[in-house]
Amino acid sequence: MKNNPITIKDIARILGISPSTVSRALKDHPDISTETKKAVNELAVRLKYQPNAIALSLKQSRSNTIGVIIPEIVHHFFSSVISGIEDVAYNAGFTVMICQSNERYDREVANAKMLLSHRVDGVLVSIAKESTNFDHLKLLKEGGMPLVFFDRIVPGMQADHVVIDDEEAAYKATKHLIENGRKRIAHFSGPEHLMIGRNRKNGYLRALSEAGLAVDPSLIIQADNYEKAVVAVRRLADLNNLPDGIFTTNDLTAVGAMQALQKLGIEIPKQIAIIGFSDGRLSGITNPTLSSVDQHGYEMGSIATEILLNRILSPDEKYTPVTRVLEGQLVVRESSI
Amino acid sequence: MKNNPITIKDIARILGISPSTVSRALKDHPDISTETKKAVNELAVRLKYQPNAIALSLKQSRSNTIGVIIPEIVHHFFSSVISGIEDVAYNAGFTVMICQSNERYDREVANAKMLLSHRVDGVLVSIAKESTNFDHLKLLKEGGMPLVFFDRIVPGMQADHVVIDDEEAAYKATKHLIENGRKRIAHFSGPEHLMIGRNRKNGYLRALSEAGLAVDPSLIIQADNYEKAVVAVRRLADLNNLPDGIFTTNDLTAVGAMQALQKLGIEIPKQIAIIGFSDGRLSGITNPTLSSVDQHGYEMGSIATEILLNRILSPDEKYTPVTRVLEGQLVVRESSI
DNA sequence: GTGAAAGCGCTAACAG
DNA sequence: CTGTTAGCGCTTTCAC
Numbered sequence: 290m291k292n293n294p295i296t297i298k299d300i301a302r303i304l305g306i307s308p309s310t311v312s313r314a315l316k317d318h319p320d321i322s323t324e325t326k327k328a329v330n331e332l333a334v335r336l337k338y339q340p341n342a343i344a345l346s347l348k349q350s351r352s353n354t355i356g357v358i359i360p361e362i363v364h365h366f367f368s369s370v371i372s373g374i375e376d377v378a379y380n381a382g383f384t385v386m387i388c389q390s391n392e393r394y395d396r397e398v399a400n401a402k403m404l405l406s407h408r409v410d411g412v413l414v415s416i417a418k419e420s421t422n423f424d425h426l427k428l429l430k431e432g433g434m435p436l437v438f439f440d441r442i443v444p445g446m447q448a449d450h451v452v453i454d455d456e457e458a459a460y461k462a463t464k465h466l467i468e469n470g471r472k473r474i475a476h477f478s479g480p481e482h483l484m485i486g487r488n489r490k491n492g493y494l495r496a497l498s499e500a501g502l503a504v505d506p507s508l509i510i511q512a513d514n515y516e517k518a519v520v521a522v523r524r525l526a527d528l529n530n531l532p533d534g535i536f537t538t539n540d541l542t543a544v545g546a547m548q549a550l551q552k553l554g555i556e557i558p559k560q561i562a563i564i565g566f567s568d569g570r571l572s573g574i575t576n577p578t579l580s581s582v583d584q585h586g587y588e589m590g591s592i593a594t595e596i597l598l599n600r601i602l603s604p605d606e607k608y609t610p611v612t613r614v615l616e617g618q619l620v621v622r623e624s625s626i
Numbered sequence: 627m628k629n630n631p632i633t634i635k636d637i638a639r640i641l642g643i644s645p646s647t648v649s650r651a652l653k654d655h656p657d658i659s660t661e662t663k664k665a666v667n668e669l670a671v672r673l674k675y676q677p678n679a680i681a682l683s684l685k686q687s688r689s690n691t692i693g694v695i696i697p698e699i700v701h702h703f704f705s706s707v708i709s710g711i712e713d714v715a716y717n718a719g720f721t722v723m724i725c726q727s728n729e730r731y732d733r734e735v736a737n738a739k740m741l742l743s744h745r746v747d748g749v750l751v752s753i754a755k756e757s758t759n760f761d762h763l764k765l766l767k768e769g770g771m772p773l774v775f776f777d778r779i780v781p782g783m784q785a786d787h788v789v790i791d792d793e794e795a796a797y798k799a800t801k802h803l804i805e806n807g808r809k810r811i812a813h814f815s816g817p818e819h820l821m822i823g824r825n826r827k828n829g830y831l832r833a834l835s836e837a838g839l840a841v842d843p844s845l846i847i848q849a850d851n852y853e854k855a856v857v858a859v860r861r862l863a864d865l866n867n868l869p870d871g872i873f874t875t876n877d878l879t880a881v882g883a884m885q886a887l888q889k890l891g892i893e894i895p896k897q898i899a900i901i902g903f904s905d906g907r908l909s910g911i912t913n914p915t916l917s918s919v920d921q922h923g924y925e926m927g928s929i930a931t932e933i934l935l936n937r938i939l940s941p942d943e944k945y946t947p948v949t950r951v952l953e954g955q956l957v958v959r960e961s962s963i
Numbered sequence: 964g965t966g967a968a969a970g971c972g973c974t975a976a977c978a979g
Numbered sequence: 980c981t982g983t984t985a986g987c988g989c990t991t992t993c994a995c
Contacts, residue, residue, distance in 0.1 A: 293687075294745075294769060296988060307966045312990060320964060337765065342743040343689060344988035346680045347971050350630075354723075354744075362712065363924075368705040375699065375726050379733075384740055386691075387724045389712050396716075403721055406679040407691075408631075428674065432631060544911055574881055576913030587700075633972055644982045649974060657980055681972035684987050 295338045304328055315340075346408065355597060356386045356404035356412040358397060360441070365569030366586045367415070370439065373590025374413060381598050383410075390417040401425040411435035411597045413590075416443060418480055435600035439593040440584075444484055449600070450612040451593040455485050458582045458617030459492025462564045463536050465580070465619060467500045469626055471534030471562055475508035475525070477518055477546060479538040486513075489538050489566065513538050518545030526553055533561055534625075540565035540572055540581055547575065547624065562625040566617075577623030585615050632675045641665055652677075683745065692934060693723045693741035693749040695734060697778070702906030703923045704752070707776065710927025711750060718935050720747075727754040738762040748772035748934045750927075753780060755817055772937035776930040777921075781821055786937070787949040788930040792822050795919045795954030796829025799901045800873050802917070802956060804837045806963055808871030808899055812845040812862070814855055814883060816875040823850075826875050826903065850875050855882030863890055870898055871962075877902040877909055877918055884912065884961065899962040903954075914960035922952050 297315070301308045306325065314321045314329035332338075346352040355378055359367050371387065378385050386409060388400035397417045402425070404412055412434060414426065423443050430436050430448060439451040466474050476493045479486030490509070497504055507530060512521040518537065522545075525531050537543040543565030547557055555561055557577055565572065565581040572579040592613055634652075638645040643662065651658045651666035669675075683689040692715055696704050708724065715722045723746060725737035734754045739762070741749055749771060751763060760780050767773050767785060774786040803811050813830045816823030827846070834841055844867060849858040855874065859882075862868050874880040880902030884894055892898055894914055902909065902918040909916040929950055 294742075297990095298988075308988085309967080309990075310965055312988095313965085316990095322964060325964080339739065339742050341684075341745060341988050343680055343683045343745050344971090345990085347678075347684050347973095347987090348989050348991090350971070352680060362699075362709045363702065363705045365700065365702075368700045371724070372699045372726065375724065376728075379725070379736075384723050384725070384744060386721050387708070387712065388716070388721070389709065391713075399716075402676065405631075405676050407721060408678060408680050432674075541907075548911075570878075570908065571911055574885075574908055575911050634974095635972075645972085646974075646983080647981055649972095650981085653974095659980060662980085678972050681987090682974085684971090684989095685973050685975095687987070 294341070295336045296341065297338075300329060300332050300336065300338060304332060350408070352408050352410055353382060354384045354386055354407065354409045355594070355601075356388065356400075356407070356409040358388050358390055358400045358404070358412065358414045358416075360390055360392045360415060360417050362387070362389050365571070366440075366567045366584055369586025370415075370590035370593075373587040373592075374594045375590075377591045377594040377598070383598065390420075392418045394419040394422070398425040401429055405429060405432070405434070409434075410601045411437070413437050413439060413593050413597060415439050415441040416483075418483065421482055435597055435604075437593045437597045437600070439589050440485065442484055447610055449593075449596050449610050451589050451596065451615070452484075452612070453584055453589070453615040453617040455488035455617065456492040456495070458566070458619070459489040459536065460496045461492075461617075461619045462566070462580075462582055463493045463496035464500070465621065466534040466536060466562055466564060466625060467496060467502065469534075469562060471532075472502060473505065473508065473532040474502070474534040474536060475510065475532035477510055477512040477521060477535060477537040477542050479513045480511070486538065493536055508532050513542055515541045515545035518542045519549040522546050522549035522553075531555070531561065535561060535563050537563070537565050539567050540569050540579060543579055543581070543624075544571060544575055547579070558624050558626060564625045572620070572622060575624070580622045580625035581620055583618040583620050585618070589615060631678070632670075632673045633678065634675075637666060637669050637673065637675060641669060687745070689745050689747055690719060691721045691723055691744065691746045692931070692938075693725065693737075693744070693746040695725050695727055695737045695741070695749065695751045695753075697727050697729045697752060697754050699724070699726050702908070703777075703904050703921055706923025707752075707927035707930075710924040710929075711931045712927075714928045714931040714935070720935065727757075729754045729756055731756040731759070735762040738766055742766060742769070742771070746771075747938045748774070750774050750776060750930050750934060752776050752778040753820075755820065758819055772934055772941075774930045774934045774937070776926050777822065779821055784947055786930075786933050786947050788926050788933065788952070789821075789949070790921055790926070790952045790954040792825035792954065793829040793832070795903070795956070796826040796873065797833045798829075798954075798956045799903070799917075799919055800830045800833035801837070802958065803871040803873060803899055803901060803962060804833060804839065806871075806899060808869075809839060810842065810845065810869040811839070811871040811873060812847065812869035814847055814849040814858060814872060814874040814879050816850045817848070823875065830873055845869055850879055852878045852882035855879040856886040859883050859886035859890075868892070868898065872898060872900050874900070874902050876904050877906050877916060880916055880918070880961075881908060881912055884916070895961050895963060901962045909957070909959060912961070917959045917962035918957055920955040920957050922955070926952060
């Protein structure tokens with residue numbers, strides 16, 4: 290019993306006028322007489338007419354929809370980004386199609402195809418950990434699709450980027466540990482092939498070298514989630530190689546490290562100071578509370594969307610990719626002092 | 627320089643055949659000769675033809691898109707739900723349009739209109755705290771739009787529902803506190819006009835009455851976020867009216883209560899036991915770890931989507947609303963024993 | 964001030 | 980086996 294929605298034709302028929310007149314009346318075209326407008330609008334309201342966005346999209350080759358490809362929604366950072374995207378899009382009358390890659394390459398490719406098929410007007414992307422080939426995104430780009438990358442960007446891609454200054458933020462975080470007297474600082478790092486992973490590690494290295502501290506490769510461990518952090522801590526403990534400070538590539542990793550250490554009876558921050566990255570709801574809740582770098586997810590989402598909408602709405606402007614770099618804010622709590 | 631995407635017509639022109647033949651060839655219609663199929667498919671791949679989903683939607687009055695109206699994305703529970711929705715939709719070849727109401731009524735109305743306009747095939751809704759009027763949703767329903775409510779449902783609405791048994795889960799949580807010897811148990815409750823708020827309170831009341839414990843109205847306080855919990859705890863402390871157990875309507879409220887109490891030097895769970903609701907990433911991270919009720923967000927999202935897709939794909943089946951009640955799982959951690 | 968006609972990309976009934 | 984035609988809902992010239 291799906292009653293077909295009211296169309297412009299229905300209104301035209303009832304009023305004994307032509308569809309074009311109705312169309313014009315609805316958008317307040319100056320040519321149309323006041324009475325006709327009034328009649329049309331009244332009937333439209335009475336029949337609860339809702340314009341068919343699909344037909345409009347087809348006609349104008351503009352869907353008023355933007356697509357988002359995101360690794361995982363269930364992350365405080367990413368859901369904050371989505372929230373920012375959604376708010377800005379909403380205010381501009383755009384809808385948002387969300388796809389999650391679940392960190393998988395094949396799914397990211399499928400997502401890109403789907404969005405292309407749906408003729409979204411632009412796409413916001415943060416790439417999956419697994420992705421090392423980006424032909425699917427280049428394809429979008431070459432097809433003229435505005436593309437804005439956020440957080441996890443593709444190095445060398447001609448496109449707009451919104452990131453935080455990972456290197457600088459990591460530098461600040463590490464420096465903070467050093468200033469509090471830590472000398473043997475470990476880094477639990479992200480995947481090497483992601484810019485964010487590399488940049489954060491570089492910031493860490495810069496802080497060490499600036500302070501004249503030697504780099505101990507055995508203290509740089511690839512671990513970017515809770516479980517891996519637990520394993521890493523155990524290994525360091527077994528080898529009697531525990532550091533006096535740890536800078537992790539994200540907060541959950543920091544929590545994993547912290548709890549594993551506490552289980553070993555190690556006091557934080559007294560014996561080992563810890564600082565995470567990407568301040569989420571977590572950081573104020575752990576005991577001790579976790580120092581971290583605020584990644585400004587909401588802001589990143591809204592800025593990325595503003596850039597994208599700008600590209601969509603004024604496509605003629607000469608295309609020079611912009612990169613917006615947000616400052617990651619060091620938030621010092623109990624775990625590092 | 628938006629190069630227009632390849633269409634079926636382009637392929638037809640190049641191959642010197644008709645668009646309908648191309649269309650049929652692409653969908654492997656039995657009538658078409660093998661050679662034609664081969665030629666068409668090869669060219670399609672070479673030109674990177676992508677079917678225009680918009681045109682298809684218009685033609686078939688089916689958009690292969692479902693809409694979601696959700697209060698706030700930045701919540702572990704809701705983002706888990708979205709994740710479940712997205713996964714199931716993806717596997718069925720559907721895309722997902724996400725709208726957040728930000729807990730506001732007017733925005734929920736606008737969202738509903740937007741989804742209607744975009745002719746989504748069905749909608750998943752969890753209503754905003756602010757919403758008390760539901761005409762916008764009834765309008766969808768009356769227009770024949772399949773509607774599935776999850777978690778925050780509308781009482782009395784003829785539609786499918788997916789919820790957890792809030793009453794029973796709250797009962798179990800409260801009973802657990804009682805079994806651990808607590809006698810003066812407070813409840814930090816959600817808004818009265820939401821079913822979930824009422825149900826959780828009722829479960830709490832049932833557990834008390836079953837145990838023969840008197841209900842103390844001064845211990846039932848409307849507080850459903852971190853800040854309100856802090857205020858509530860201070861008030862109780864000022865009045866020298868602290869309970870020996872607290873059951874809160876969500877986890878963040880529990881954390882607020884816990885930290886406010888700890889600041890007063892009160893030991894948890896020794897002096898006051900606490901149990902939350904809606905097990906998120908938080909609960910394993912607090913100190914002490916927080917007992918809670920797992921709300922199965924991912925599962926709720928996927929089940930709701932399955933029901934919705936079912937309605938969409940077999941619309942002729944006689945319509946009898948279904949309600950799926952998931953069991954909320956009590957997860958006992960340190961804060962309550 | 965209003966209407967007729969064409970077309971956005973695609974499919975499906977009807978012809979051949 | 981393939982082509983022609985019409986139409987999904989809407990806008991937009993071009994006529995009158």
